[in-house]
Amino acid sequence: MNKSVYDSPKQVEDINRHILTILVDNEPGVLARVVGMFSGRGYNIDSLNVAEVNNKNLSRITIVTHGTKEVIYQIQSQLMRIVPVHSVSNLDKEDSSVEAEVALVNMFINEKNKKDAFQICDLYRARKIENENNTIIFEIAGTSQRIDTFIKDISKITDIEIVRSGPVAISSTQKNEEEE
Amino acid sequence: MEMTDNVTGAEIVLKSLTEQGVEVVFGYPGGAVLPIYDSLFKQNSIRHILVRQEAGAIHAAEGYARSSGKIGVVLVTSGPGATNVVTGLTDSMMDSIPIVCITGQVPQHLIGSDAFQECDTTGITRPCTKHNYLVKDVNTLSSVFHEAFSIAANGRPGPVLIDIPKDVQFAKGSYQSSKETKIDSHRLFEPKIKANDQNIEEATKLIANAKKPIFYIGGGCINSGPKASKLVTKFVEETKAPATMTLMGLGVIGARNKYSLGMLGMHGMYEANMAMHECDVMVNIGARFDDRVTGRLDAFAPNSKKIHIDIDPSNINKTIKIDVPIIGDIESVMNQIFSSWKNNNYKSQKEDLIKWWNKIEEWKKVDCLNYNQGERSIKPQHAIKRLYELTKDKKTFITTEVGQHQMWAAQYYKFEKPNRWLTSGGLGTMGYGFPAAIGAQIANPDSLVIDIAGDASILMNIQEMSTAVQHRLPVKIFILNNEYMGMVRQWQELLHGGRYSESYTDSLPDFVKLAESFKAKGLRAKNVKELDDVILQMISSKETVIADIWVDKEENCFPMIQSGSAHNEMLLNKYQKQDETSAEKGKVLV
Ligand SMILES: Cc1ncc(C[n+]2csc(CCOP(=O)(O)OP(=O)(O)O)c2C)c(N)n1
Numbered sequence: 001m002n003k004s005v006y007d008s009p010k011q012v013e014d015i016n017r018h019i020l021t022i023l024v025d026n027e028p029g030v031l032a033r034v035v036g037m038f039s040g041r042g043y044n045i046d047s048l049n050v051a052e053v054n055n056k057n058l059s060r061i062t063i064v065t066h067g068t069k070e071v072i073y074q075i076q077s078q079l080m081r082i083v084p085v086h087s088v089s090n091l092d093k094e095d096s097s098v099e100a101e102v103a104l105v106n107m108f109i110n111e112k113n114k115k116d117a118f119q120i121c122d123l124y125r126a127r128k129i130e131n132e133n134n135t136i137i138f139e140i141a142g143t144s145q146r147i148d149t150f151i152k153d154i155s156k157i158t159d160i161e162i163v164r165s166g167p168v169a170i171s172s173t174q175k176n177e178e179e180e
Numbered sequence: 181m182e183m184t185d186n187v188t189g190a191e192i193v194l195k196s197l198t199e200q201g202v203e204v205v206f207g208y209p210g211g212a213v214l215p216i217y218d219s220l221f222k223q224n225s226i227r228h229i230l231v232r233q234e235a236g237a238i239h240a241a242e243g244y245a246r247s248s249g250k251i252g253v254v255l256v257t258s259g260p261g262a263t264n265v266v267t268g269l270t271d272s273m274m275d276s277i278p279i280v281c282i283t284g285q286v287p288q289h290l291i292g293s294d295a296f297q298e299c300d301t302t303g304i305t306r307p308c309t310k311h312n313y314l315v316k317d318v319n320t321l322s323s324v325f326h327e328a329f330s331i332a333a334n335g336r337p338g339p340v341l342i343d344i345p346k347d348v349q350f351a352k353g354s355y356q357s358s359k360e361t362k363i364d365s366h367r368l369f370e371p372k373i374k375a376n377d378q379n380i381e382e383a384t385k386l387i388a389n390a391k392k393p394i395f396y397i398g399g400g401c402i403n404s405g406p407k408a409s410k411l412v413t414k415f416v417e418e419t420k421a422p423a424t425m426t427l428m429g430l431g432v433i434g435a436r437n438k439y440s441l442g443m444l445g446m447h448g449m450y451e452a453n454m455a456m457h458e459c460d461v462m463v464n465i466g467a468r469f470d471d472r473v474t475g476r477l478d479a480f481a482p483n484s485k486k487i488h489i490d491i492d493p494s495n496i497n498k499t500i501k502i503d504v505p506i507i508g509d510i511e512s513v514m515n516q517i518f519s520s521w522k523n524n525n526y527k528s529q530k531e532d533l534i535k536w537w538n539k540i541e542e543w544k545k546v547d548c549l550n551y552n553q554g555e556r557s558i559k560p561q562h563a564i565k566r567l568y569e570l571t572k573d574k575k576t577f578i579t580t581e582v583g584q585h586q587m588w589a590a591q592y593y594k595f596e597k598p599n600r601w602l603t604s605g606g607l608g609t610m611g612y613g614f615p616a617a618i619g620a621q622i623a624n625p626d627s628l629v630i631d632i633a634g635d636a637s638i639l640m641n642i643q644e645m646s647t648a649v650q651h652r653l654p655v656k657i658f659i660l661n662n663e664y665m666g667m668v669r670q671w672q673e674l675l676h677g678g679r680y681s682e683s684y685t686d687s688l689p690d691f692v693k694l695a696e697s698f699k700a701k702g703l704r705a706k707n708v709k710e711l712d713d714v715i716l717q718m719i720s721s722k723e724t725v726i727a728d729i730w731v732d733k734e735e736n737c738f739p740m741i742q743s744g745s746a747h748n749e750m751l752l753n754k755y756q757k758q759d760e761t762s763a764e765k766g767k768v769l770v
Contacts (some may be wrong), residue, residue, distance in 0.1 A: 025364075025367075029302060029306070032303070032306060036306055036307055037307075040307045070497055070501075072496065073497060074498060077493040077494035078494050080493065080494070081310075081312070081494055082311075083367050085310040085366070087366075113376045
């Protein structure tokens with residue numbers, strides 16, 4: 001089960017990845033409250049994303065975390081105790097959701113590996129981004145899993161430097177919460 | 181109240197407090213709150229209680245809130261003023277006490293510059309408040325106040341802090357009344373006042389069919405208001421099932437009620453813990469399965485179905501798996517439960533209950549609170565028992581510090597009503613009891629208010645003697661003086677081979693002279709013959725009193741479920757020992 005000073009009754013429960021999207025009032029300190037709840041209570045954040053939504057007064061925080069069903073329920077209800085939090089949805093639960101993440105990849109390409117590298121980029125529909133310094137930077141979007149395999153494949157060919165955004169997700173049946 | 185333009189931030193603070201019905205503010209001035217103190221000076225409706233250290237202010241506000249059901253208000257300066265209230269904020273967060281704490285802050289243009297007496301107050305207090313604000317615009321100040329008061333009292337109560345930079349206190353702006361202030365409903369932790377009917381039906385069915393039911397009652401019943409306690413008592417009587425209360429829940433059902441088994445948990449009653457262990461249906465009303473109550477989780481009420489009624493969904497399934505969760509305010513949930521019980525024509529299982537009670541009567545025969553008073557030195561248990569006997573007919577409020585005396589108070593003082601027992605349960609804050617008693621006395625000027633203290637704890641906020649005397653508060657401090665940090669000594673005896681590392685309270689003051697030096701009354705009882713007389717003198721005095729009761733120094737607090745053990749593994753006296761595997765595991769726990 002969950003947190004306690006005592007050992008919990010032995011129960012083997014599956015630990016799964018969950019994407020929580022949290023709609024909050026866009027006010028100072030709100031991110032600290034959310035993140036502080038995770039660190040203060042010993043939960044993990046695998047990735048974190050924050051941006052304003054259409055309505056300027058609201059932001060959406062997307063957090064990827066993992067845990068047993070009970071832990072995720074506990075995280076959700078602890079989040080709901082935070083005053084500026086409007087709603088918390090667990091998108092994995094609804095399984096009718098779409099997720100995507102963006103990665104920027106700086107590649108150290110030479111004449112030898114160029115062809116193979118570009119082929120893989122093509123395969124994954126990674127897009128080359130022109131820039132002033134003429135370095136070779138690709139942008140790839142998709143599920144985290146897809147980006148993982150891309151990294152695995154491309155790393156076999158060339159050294160890379162990579163920056164990932166962490167996923168955001170949307171329920172495909174979502175009502176427009178922002179329009180309240 | 182009309183919209184008022186062109187008033188200063190400081191005046192808005194006072195206007196807001198007045199509109200919120202605040203009668204008393206506990207505080208301590210300093211540079212960053214001088215404008216507010218100036219406004220305070222110019223009005224008469226709000227009384228300010230000057231404490232001697234900010235920790236005293238917030239514990240006093242807690243005592244005020246808990247004994248009156250109102251919101252406690254605190255006013256302190258920036259920097260050290262704010263950091264001194266952090267313990268009290270955490271304490272009220274843990275015990276769900278409604279507090280609004282106002283702190284001054286350096287002017288906005290200095291924020292972030294490490295200015296004199298600057299600290300990141302909202303940063304420091306974020307995890308120990310229900311919510312906090314840094315007010316940057318004087319025109320939002322009144323609405324922040326109205327919202328803060330709603331949040332503090334709404335749902336599961338708790339502390340809210342408002343940090344106000346000094347320039348905002350001087351700035352002029354407009355005042356908005358609470359009527360004009362719109363609060364978005366999501367910000368109010370809007371609890372389900374009314375619970376899901378289906379869960380209510382499931383719960384009453386379980387209770388009606390239970391063979392060995394037990395009610396496990398917590399502080400949430402007290403927070404829900406006196407009506408909730410009455411309803412809970414009525415339902416317990418209707419079902420004729422046994423009921424046990426947590427440290428925070430004492431008083432919900434009168435101690436002399438025949439269905440009450442008294443307190444459960446680490447130092448709870450043998451019969452209460454045994455009944456919890458063996459029950460088949462547990463009805464948790466407003467308690468949170470604290471580790472002090474459950475003991476070892478894998479052996480906690482192993483054969484029971486559990487119903488949990490709580491206003492805060494995060495309490496459900498936090499440590500214990502619940503079969504029937506009911507989320508809602510206890511008063512309205514109890515009304516729903518009653519109607520369901522009646523509509524279904526439910527009756528308890530008479531035969532089974534008779535057997536169940538017979539079993540409980542057997543456990544009661546253990547007489548777990550017995551002690552041997554003897555003729556000379558005072559047993560601490562006896563001191564509390566006599567205090568109870570001699571004060572039970574008065575309207576008495578008991579506060580405590582933290583330690584053995586606290587547990588003896590919980591065991592031997594019998595509480596008949598809610599809101600009369602104020603103790604730091606969740607945080608276990610030494611130094612809580614005396615200022616809390618000051619707050620309780622302010623809220624209940626004609627009542628008897630007694631802080632049951634230990635010799636170590638009382639020194640943590642002893643400076644508040646000056647507050648009590650200044651405000652002519654006849655608070656009584658009843659010290660069970662064992663010259664030890666008794667509870668620490670007890671754990672060292674049980675777990676650390678009797679090596680009493682730093683738990684002897686050397687160089688104690690002469691408490692009688694100490695009282696006198698504050699122009700209060702000092703009394704002392706050295707043996708059992710003097711005890712009653714000292715108690716009687718204490719309660720008949722109109723002054724602030726310290727009664728220094730010399731008790732047996734090495735007495736231990738029993739029964740006890742040591743950390744790592746289960747409800748049915750209680751130790752009843754010092755000759756019993758915890759089994760080794762539990763002890764090994766329990767040692768790392770607090
Ligand atoms: C602020 C704080 N510091 C430390 C503790 C740990 N602690 C718990 S009980 C206790 C001893 C209390 O001694 P005393 O007040 O004399 O009470 P007794 O146990 O002797 O009745 C201590 C140090 C605490 N609860 N609170």
